[in-house]
Amino acid sequence: MNEEFTLQSEKVGDSLVIKTGGYINNVAGEKISQIFSDNSNSDIKNAIFDLKKSKVINSIGISYLLEVIELLSEKNGKIIFLNLDPSIEKTFKIMGLFQFSQTADSLESALKVLS
Amino acid sequence: MNSNFNLKITLPDIPDIELVALEGLESMGKYLGIAEDKIGEAKIVVNEAIINGFEHSGMDNPYVNIEFIITKEQLTILVTDYGKGFNLDEVKEPEIAKKMKSINKRGWGIKLMKSLSDDLKIESGPTGTKISIIKKLI
Numbered sequence: 001m002n003e004e005f006t007l008q009s010e011k012v013g014d015s016l017v018i019k020t021g022g023y024i025n026n027v028a029g030e031k032i033s034q035i036f037s038d039n040s041n042s043d044i045k046n047a048i049f050d051l052k053k054s055k056v057i058n059s060i061g062i063s064y065l066l067e068v069i070e071l072l073s074e075k076n077g078k079i080i081f082l083n084l085d086p087s088i089e090k091t092f093k094i095m096g097l098f099q100f101s102q103t104a105d106s107l108e109s110a111l112k113v114l115s
Numbered sequence: 116m117n118s119n120f121n122l123k124i125t126l127p128d129i130p131d132i133e134l135v136a137l138e139g140l141e142s143m144g145k146y147l148g149i150a151e152d153k154i155g156e157a158k159i160v161v162n163e164a165i166i167n168g169f170e171h172s173g174m175d176n177p178y179v180n181i182e183f184i185i186t187k188e189q190l191t192i193l194v195t196d197y198g199k200g201f202n203l204d205e206v207k208e209p210e211i212a213k214k215m216k217s218i219n220k221r222g223w224g225i226k227l228m229k230s231l232s233d234d235l236k237i238e239s240g241p242t243g244t245k246i247s248i249i250k251k252l253i
Contacts, residue, residue: 023131055155056137058162059227063220070215087155094230095223096211 006053009035014077015046015114017107021053029064036068045077048110052083062095069100078102080110118147119186126165128177133165136181140190144252147187153252156231157190163224164194164246171244173198190250197243 005028006021016039018032036047047068051057069079079101084092092098104110120143126132137158144154161181168179173196184191209222229235234249 023134025131027130056134056158056162058133058159058166059223060166060221062223066211066214066220073215085155086152087159090156090231091159091227094227095209099211100215 005031007031007035011044012048012111013114014043015048015111016044017048017050019050019053022056024051024054024057024061026058026060026064029061033064033067036071040071045072045075046079046114047072047077048080048082048104048107048114050082050107051085051088054088055085057088057091062091062097065097069097073100078114080104080113082107082110120147120183122183122185124181126179126181128169128172128179133162136161136165136183140183140185143183143185147185149187149252153250157192157250157252160228160231160248160250161192161194163227164192164248167224167228167246168194168196168198168244171198171201171239172196185252188251188253190248190252192246192248192250194246194248195243200239200241200244203237203239 003022005023008019010017016035018035020028020032022028072079081101081103084103089103104113122139122143124136124139126136140158140161141154165179165181169177172179180195182193206225207222209226214220228248232248232250236247238245
């Protein structure tokens with residue numbers, strides 16, 4: 001379970017596709033948020049988060065995702081989550097994250113929503 | 116097969132130590148054949164309780180005790196720290212719309228613990244905090 005956090009990012013049009021692996025805690029959350037802060041002056045306005053390989057998250061990690069959502073909302077962007085573990089999806093629902101984001105079944109369908 | 120397990124762990128305040136407790140919980144859950152979604156939710160609850168414990172443990176007592184009592188039907192979680200405690204009355208219910216506009220986006224732990232468990236009791240004072248949680252597993 002204690003696998004090292006990994007993060008891959010790829011720019012697709014005006015969207016950033018983020019694939020994570022491992023535990024999303026404060027350190028991982030900060031790394032995710034930093035990518036978007038570093039690109040705040042770019043044309044990136046949407047984010048697709050594929051959390052297939054992240055089965056554990058804590059509220060501090062989620063607070064950094066809220067930062068990203070806030071940043072992209074200011075650009076009228078959209079945030080889409082893919083492959084959420086059921087417990088993480090339920091956690092996001094409880095917090096109300098889906099008022100500001102959505103889920104998709106696949107990367108293709110996420111990109112279609114954003115096109 | 117024994118259907119009642121008890122696991123006690125003392126966690127020092129080092130990065131990601133909470134995963135040790137989550138791994139123990141997952142192992143017991145798998146052994147007892149408990150549904151993955153129930154264990155997944157319990158792991159969120161436990162993680163938040165441990166984070167809360169470390170945040171209030173104080174510099175002199177940077178450790179948290181956690182105890183699981185698990186059967187096929189129910190999980191009892193006891194999380195204790197011996198720090199400075201906190202005033203539960205001062206903990207505000209977080210709202211996503213307000214958090215989105217706020218610099219402080221944290222403060223979700225108690226809401227998550229309440230929402231994902233069947234019973235939550237928090238006793239906090241100047242000598243520490245004890246969180247007792249019950250989660251039904253069927």
